[in-house]
Amino acid sequence: MAQILDRLVGDWLDRLRARRDRLIADPAFQRWSLANPLARIVARRRARAALDLTAGFVYSQVLFTCARLRLFDILIDGPLPLPELADQLGLPAEAARRLLDAAVSLDLAERRSGGRYGLGQLGAAFAGNRAALSLVEHQPLLYADLADPLALLRGEKRAVLADYWPYSDLEKPKALAAEQVGPYSALMAASQPMVAQEALDAYDISRHKRLMDVGGGEGVFLCAAAARAPDLQVTLVDLPAVADRARARFEAAGVLPRAQVCGGDFLRDPLPKGADVVTLIRIVHDQDDDRALALLRNVRAALEPGATLLIIEAMSGVKGAEPLDAYYGFYTLAMGRGEPRRVEEIEALLRQSGFGGFRLLRNALPTLTSILVAKAV
Ligand SMILES: CC(C)=CCC/C(C)=C/CC/C(C)=C/C=C/C(C)=C/C=C/C=C(C)/C=C/C=C(C)/C=C/C=C(C)/C=C/CC(C)(C)O
Numbered sequence: 001m002a003q004i005l006d007r008l009v010g011d012w013l014d015r016l017r018a019r020r021d022r023l024i025a026d027p028a029f030q031r032w033s034l035a036n037p038l039a040r041i042v043a044r045r046r047a048r049a050a051l052d053l054t055a056g057f058v059y060s061q062v063l064f065t066c067a068r069l070r071l072f073d074i075l076i077d078g079p080l081p082l083p084e085l086a087d088q089l090g091l092p093a094e095a096a097r098r099l100l101d102a103a104v105s106l107d108l109a110e111r112r113s114g115g116r117y118g119l120g121q122l123g124a125a126f127a128g129n130r131a132a133l134s135l136v137e138h139q140p141l142l143y144a145d146l147a148d149p150l151a152l153l154r155g156e157k158r159a160v161l162a163d164y165w166p167y168s169d170l171e172k173p174k175a176l177a178a179e180q181v182g183p184y185s186a187l188m189a190a191s192q193p194m195v196a197q198e199a200l201d202a203y204d205i206s207r208h209k210r211l212m213d214v215g216g217g218e219g220v221f222l223c224a225a226a227a228r229a230p231d232l233q234v235t236l237v238d239l240p241a242v243a244d245r246a247r248a249r250f251e252a253a254g255v256l257p258r259a260q261v262c263g264g265d266f267l268r269d270p271l272p273k274g275a276d277v278v279t280l281i282r283i284v285h286d287q288d289d290d291r292a293l294a295l296l297r298n299v300r301a302a303l304e305p306g307a308t309l310l311i312i313e314a315m316s317g318v319k320g321a322e323p324l325d326a327y328y329g330f331y332t333l334a335m336g337r338g339e340p341r342r343v344e345e346i347e348a349l350l351r352q353s354g355f356g357g358f359r360l361l362r363n364a365l366p367t368l369t370s371i372l373v374a375k376a377v
């Protein structure tokens with residue numbers, strides 16, 4: 001009965017939406033809505049959204065140029081006149097003016113009195129966020145691949161990004177050398193503080209004894225967790241060449257005495273036992289379902305019942321994070337493996353791997369990451 005009712009309501013909604021879509025697509029309706037003072041409010045908002053979609057790539061390139069030329073670092077000390085700015089940016093005055101006018105139009109910069117330029121509110125937010133800037137600066141790799149998105153979708157082109165993340169299509173990732181893991185590990189380390197802050201603000205890690213970060217990169221997350229929980233022991237698992245980088249970071253941060261560092265393959269090698277909490281940060285969305293299942297089962301095998309697993313990555317369908325399917329969907333397409341998943345999809349994989357008791361935490365920036373808590377059953 002409930003199913004029939006569901007179907008009837010669904011059909012009725014579909015008919016209603018089809019009428020709405022035909023109306024919005026009608027040029028006469030679009031003309032009318034711009035002429036009508038009330039409808040114009042909505043029409044202008046939708047037209048602005050359409051422009052943002054159309055011009056988004058150009059906006060990103062303006063942001064990238066500002067980041068590459070350190071505009072935000074220059075302006076954080078106060079506004080400057082154009083000739084001095086042009087000098088510091090290393091651009092001819094006319095080119096600097098063009099870049100700054102573009103930046104002003106995107107709230108990255110602002111025009112100030114006496115012909116000077118200062119930071120816009122978004123520019124100020126970037127000035128204080130090295131982690132976000134590191135991601136902005138690596139975007140050209142993605143854009144190179146997205147120059148031909150159809151070829152990517154049809155599988156006709158091997159993407160540049162796939163070489164940047166070389167572990168994604170190797171049967172023996174443990175053989176990766178230091179120079180192959182260096183660039184992506186440095187990017188992950190630079191962007192990790194933003195994610196660590198979200199996760200550690202939402203989840204009190206000090207209630208645990210040993211935290212194991214699987215695919216923990218250079219150990220930035222574990223250093224942040226160790227700083228918040230002085231009695232916490234930490235274990236990091238990553239490919240051997242990445243684990244070496246983590247060891248060096250732990251030593252520099254004074255974390256080495258309470259750290260265990262394991263170079264290994266999290267899909268094929270058994271994981272160390274003894275942790276009462278495990279984190280997988282920006283890991284599951286790199287993997288197709290088969291590999292994600294192998295990984296989660298491997299994690300489960302290392303845990304006692306009742307232990308906690310935290311999946312920390314951007315998840316689709318979470319309120320406030322709606323455009324993620326576009327960004328991570330095409331990002332992982334270019335990487336050649338993985339996909340962003342909905343919370344229910346991750347829970348289904350977890351259930352098949354021996355986890356339950358799911359709880360999605362509330363956090364400040366779901367565009368950046370979500371945090372799903374699961375218990376080993
Ligand atoms: C008081 C006054 C003057 C004004 C009040 C107005 C007000 C409230 C202003 C707010 C100021 C404020 C606090 C701003 C905060 C801004 C923040 C937090 C900005 C954060 C920006 C984050 C960005 C842009 C993040 C971008 C993330 C990206 C692009 C992620 C990429 C991830 C990748 C590539 C991951 C790869 C991993 C893989 C391989 C898929 O596994």
Ligand SMILES: C[S@@+](CC[C@H](N)C(=O)[O-])C[C@H]1O[C@@H](n2cnc3c(N)ncnc32)[C@H](O)[C@@H]1O
Nearest residue numbers: 167188192215216217238239265266267281282
């Ligand atoms: C996207 S990065 C995330 C790094 C870190 N968790 C973070 O959020 O900054 C994925 C990490 O998983 C590691 N990794 C990928 N495949 C692996 C495998 N088969 N075994 C062990 N580590 C692996 C990579 O070396 C890399 O450090």
